[in-house]
Amino acid sequence: MKFFVIILSVLFLMVASLFIGAVNIPPSQVVDVLMGRSNNDAVNFIILGSRFPQAVTALLAGAALAVSGLMMQTMFRNPLAGPSILGISSGANLGVALVMLLMGSTVTIGSLAFSGYVSIIIGAFAGSVLIMGLLILLSSILRNDLMLIITGVLIGYLTSSIITLLNYSASAHGVQGYIMWGMGSFNSVSANQLPVFAVIVVIGLALSLMLVKPLNALLLGDDYARSLGIPIKSVRNLLLLATGILTAVTTAFCGPVAFIGLAVPHIARMIWHTDNHRVLMPATMLIGSAVALLCCIISVLPSAGIAPINAVTPLIGVPVILYVVIRRR
Amino acid sequence: MNTSIELKDVTTGYKNKPVTRDINAYLLAGELTCLLGPNGAGKSTLLKTLSAFIPPLRGEIMIEGKDLKQINARMLARSIAVVLTQRPSTMNMTVEELVAVGRSPYTSFFGGLHAADKEVVDRSISLVGIDDLRHRNVNTLSDGERQKALIAKALAQQTQIIFLDEPTAFLDYPSKVEIMKLLYTIAREEDKTVFMSTHDIELALQIADKIWLLDKIHGLQIGIPEDLAYNGLLGEYFERGGLRFNYATGQFEIEHEKKGMVRLSGEGRLHDLVKKALRRVGYIASPDAEGMAVEIINGRDGEGAIVCDGKSVTSIESLVAKLKRLENL
Numbered sequence: 001m002k003f004f005v006i007i008l009s010v011l012f013l014m015v016a017s018l019f020i021g022a023v024n025i026p027p028s029q030v031v032d033v034l035m036g037r038s039n040n041d042a043v044n045f046i047i048l049g050s051r052f053p054q055a056v057t058a059l060l061a062g063a064a065l066a067v068s069g070l071m072m073q074t075m076f077r078n079p080l081a082g083p084s085i086l087g088i089s090s091g092a093n094l095g096v097a098l099v100m101l102l103m104g105s106t107v108t109i110g111s112l113a114f115s116g117y118v119s120i121i122i123g124a125f126a127g128s129v130l131i132m133g134l135l136i137l138l139s140s141i142l143r144n145d146l147m148l149i150i151t152g153v154l155i156g157y158l159t160s161s162i163i164t165l166l167n168y169s170a171s172a173h174g175v176q177g178y179i180m181w182g183m184g185s186f187n188s189v190s191a192n193q194l195p196v197f198a199v200i201v202v203i204g205l206a207l208s209l210m211l212v213k214p215l216n217a218l219l220l221g222d223d224y225a226r227s228l229g230i231p232i233k234s235v236r237n238l239l240l241l242a243t244g245i246l247t248a249v250t251t252a253f254c255g256p257v258a259f260i261g262l263a264v265p266h267i268a269r270m271i272w273h274t275d276n277h278r279v280l281m282p283a284t285m286l287i288g289s290a291v292a293l294l295c296c297i298i299s300v301l302p303s304a305g306i307a308p309i310n311a312v313t314p315l316i317g318v319p320v321i322l323y324v325v326i327r328r329r
Numbered sequence: 330m331n332t333s334i335e336l337k338d339v340t341t342g343y344k345n346k347p348v349t350r351d352i353n354a355y356l357l358a359g360e361l362t363c364l365l366g367p368n369g370a371g372k373s374t375l376l377k378t379l380s381a382f383i384p385p386l387r388g389e390i391m392i393e394g395k396d397l398k399q400i401n402a403r404m405l406a407r408s409i410a411v412v413l414t415q416r417p418s419t420m421n422m423t424v425e426e427l428v429a430v431g432r433s434p435y436t437s438f439f440g441g442l443h444a445a446d447k448e449v450v451d452r453s454i455s456l457v458g459i460d461d462l463r464h465r466n467v468n469t470l471s472d473g474e475r476q477k478a479l480i481a482k483a484l485a486q487q488t489q490i491i492f493l494d495e496p497t498a499f500l501d502y503p504s505k506v507e508i509m510k511l512l513y514t515i516a517r518e519e520d521k522t523v524f525m526s527t528h529d530i531e532l533a534l535q536i537a538d539k540i541w542l543l544d545k546i547h548g549l550q551i552g553i554p555e556d557l558a559y560n561g562l563l564g565e566y567f568e569r570g571g572l573r574f575n576y577a578t579g580q581f582e583i584e585h586e587k588k589g590m591v592r593l594s595g596e597g598r599l600h601d602l603v604k605k606a607l608r609r610v611g612y613i614a615s616p617d618a619e620g621m622a623v624e625i626i627n628g629r630d631g632e633g634a635i636v637c638d639g640k641s642v643t644s645i646e647s648l649v650a651k652l653k654r655l656e657n658l
Contacts, residue, residue, distance in 0.1 A: 213440030217433050220417045223382060228433040228486070229406030273466070275421040278440065 002271060006286045010059070013293035017055040018047060022300045050187065053194050054296060058186040060201040061254050062264075062292025063285040064246040067208045069261030070268075070284045074215050074277070075239050076139060079324055080149055082262030083247045086135055087155030088128045089258070092251035093182070094159040095127025096120055100178050101163075101170035117193065117252070121200070125248035131155055132240050183308030184255035186296050197253055204245040205285065211238060215277040258310050259317025260295075264288045266324050291316055331358040333490050333522035334379065339388035341371060341378040347386055348374045352549050354541070356524055358489065361509075361516040363533035364526040366543035366566065372526040373414075375543065376494050379524070380411050393489060406434035410483035412476070414494040420467040424478045427467050428453055431485030453484035456519075457511060473504030480511065484519075491515070493525035497532070505529055509536050530567065531580060534558075542566045585611045588656065590618035595625025599633035606645045610652065621655070623648065 019030050023046055032038040033047040065083060072081040072088070083089045099120050138151055167175050181188070189197050214235040217225040226232050250257065268283040269275065295312040334356040342348040348371040356362055366372050377383045379390065381397055390397040392408050400408065410431070420427065431453070432446045442450070454463050457477045462470065467478060476496055483491050493512070497505040509532050516523040516538070527533055533540060534554040542550045542562060550562050557563045564574035573584045588611035593604060603625060607614045614623070624636045635642040642648045 210438065213433060213436065213438065216430055216440060219420055219422070220427075220430065221413070221415065223413055223415075224411070224417065226382065226402070227380060227406060227409065227411040228430065229403040230433065231402055269421060273421065274423075274426070276426050 003283070003286070006271075006283070006290060010286055010290045010293065013290055013297065014055050014059060017058070017293055017297050018051050020297050020300060021046065021051050022306050049191050053189055053191045054187045055293065056194060057189040057197065057254065058292040058296040059289045060198055061186060061250040061257065062260055062288040062290070064201045064204060064250045064288070065257060065261040066264035066268075066284045066288025066291070067205060067281065068243040068246040069263075070265040070277075070280060071208060071211070071215065071239050071243050072261070073265055074218055074275075075236070075243075076135070076148060077218075077221075078148060079266070079328065080262065080321070082259075083128075083243070083251075084256065084258045085149060085262055086131070086152035087159070088131050088135075088152075088243070088247050089251055089256040090156040090159040091127035091129075091131030092124035092248050093127065093256050094162060095123035095125070095130075095248075096181065096252060097163040097166055097178060098127075099123035100181070101166045101174045121249060121252040124252035125244055127159075128247045128251065129240060129244040132244055136236060136240065181255045184257045184310040184313075185306075186254055186292065186309060187306065188255070189253050193253070197249065200245065200249045204242055204249065207238065207242040207245070209281060211235065211242065212277045212281055215239075215281075219275055219277075254309070256310070257292075257313060259313040259321075260288060260291055263317040263320040264291055266320050267291070332356070333358050333393055334524075335391040336379075337389045337391070339378070339390060340386040341374045341383075342386050343374075343383065349543065349549060352388070354549065354551055356490070356522050357539075358522045359516055359520045360538035361513045361523045361525070361536065362539040362541060363537040364524065364541045364543060365528075365530055365533055366526075370544045372543055373494060376492055376524075376526055380409055380492050381405055403434055406486065406488075408488050409490045409492060410486035410488040412479045412483050412491070412493040412496050414496075414498055416475070416499075417467075417479075422467055423464050424459060424467060424470070424481075425450065425454070425463045427478055428463075428481045428485045431482040434486060449487060450485050453481040456484055456515065457481045471504075472499045473501070473507065476500065476504075476508055477511070480508075480515075484515070488521075490522045490524070493523070495526050495528065497527055497529050505532060509533075513537075530563075534563075534580070585609060587611055587613065589613075590615070590620040591652075592616065592618045592620055592622045593625070594623070595627065595633075597625065597627050597633055599627070599635070600625040603635065603645055603648065606649055607652075610649055612652065621652070 018034070019027055025043055025046065029038065029040070029043055030047055033044055038044055069082040072083065072086060073079055076086070135148065135152065139148055167178070170178070214225065214230045217228045217230045218235070222232055264287050265280070265284050268280055268287050272279050272283050274280060295309055295316065298312045298315070299307045299309055332355045336352045336354045339352040340347050340350045341352070364372050364375065374383070378385050392400060428450050429442055429446070432442060432449065433440065436442060436446060454460055457480050459474065459477050459481065462474060462478070467475060470478060480496070496512070497508050500508065509529070512523050512525060513536050515521055537554060540552060540554050540557055542557065544566055547565065550557070552562070558574070558576060567581065568574055571584050573582050575582045585608060591607055591612045591614045593600070593607070593614035594616050603623065604614045622638060626634045626636060628634065635645070635648055637648055637651060642651065
């Protein structure tokens, strides 16, 4: 029943996001475009070439970020874990900055040639996996949750300092492109890049779904999981790979989108009242999609144009996190 | 009876740091064996070695006739189940879901339960007597209830061997007794090999089939409780300032400062309790001792009366108070 409602909401938001945008297009015209009856090229492009890819991107990116947040929370046994707070996004950020600023790309990912954005994805992946690996290494030394979070925040500072230094040696175009990317947007995946983005996200999501059973065993702690026959080391590596792929690909295309990874798993837990990943994993994906689509819609509401997505996500994320922190006390 | 586990010249410990040397021992099916020893004796290290969490430094561990080193993780999870001392981090799942995680070594890739698995889960829950808790959230359980749920998880693993690391720690006294009796029943009726470490010496001596005594000085000694009592080993392992082993009762007693003697005559329950109370406040009572004369007179209705130096005393408390008044003179 709950799943039915959330699936309906995702579909509704998906359709709604085709009707709502920075450019005001009457609903009847949108229906015409969708039915293939419109001859207005400009409107056709806005709906099919811009709003539709954006909606699909939000759908996939939301699910990807939310699921990687869920896996990190279980893996680090920490409700405040998430791609942005642990510095994984900063890692991806750094990877992207290195590629964009040093390799002389002068524009954002949206209009890069294939080789360009592949190198950005690889940069993001390398950066996020590097930080994840570092955190896993440290998590066996720093058993304290708080220390891990602080480490994540410090890593964030470190990467942003490196990025700032890189900015000085980069071209003005590079810097501008990088800043635009850094604001976060689901609008930066073009229709012809969409298949690549979709395939990588779907691979990451499929890999995550395959980890449901070991994730449930990990809820009891590493020793219990091991005593249940779960190969901890390879599971950790797979978790690293899955979260790495998902965080990297969304960060590479959409910029470092904050809060969705951290907050959405908690929303799913509040609704379903369980940590059982067989329920939580699909629930988190769906709510992730719904939240990302909602943020997307909210971001075009200001009359002056499109607000960066990172200006919207905290509106949903921060209250949820405050709720979790207060309830934990 | 079948030997489930055999240790041949096993030395436990960590890299270059042996903890217990040259253990030769075995565990039998259908028996409850308790591992006793002071803190830091190496109980946890021994349990971890037997559960294959850490390898033995030397020697061989045979599990049901097979070398522990040769058994892969999944098969081992079908031979050995564990209940650990550390409380699992907050677990937002129902008792039923927790017990179902115990089926991990048998379920397929996604961890789905077949009808047969569900039956095992149901039976495990019934065996520990928590049918009424099955839909409760694990976070809301008391310590004793959670321990039972974890024992049910171990049972759902359908292993021959169950290891428990201090399962009675943190529990109130009645719950300790309940858990010990439960484990005894499981060993007997399910013909399982149950091996637990504990600090509850008195309970272990009353219920365990075998006792393993472990400390840094004497190493490991094994026997049934009465043999260990008779040959003085229990005293050697645990007696220290203020704690004496009573060879007659087979129990540990607190040694009280001796203040004097009381000539106590009579018999029955009241007599025994008066004797105990006197011992507690430092007086040794016997029929032919020198000192204050206390007589227990048993009436026909079974009610007893205390007579002290010819005068009737209303309760044991007033007798003790009287002794204290005399001390202060």
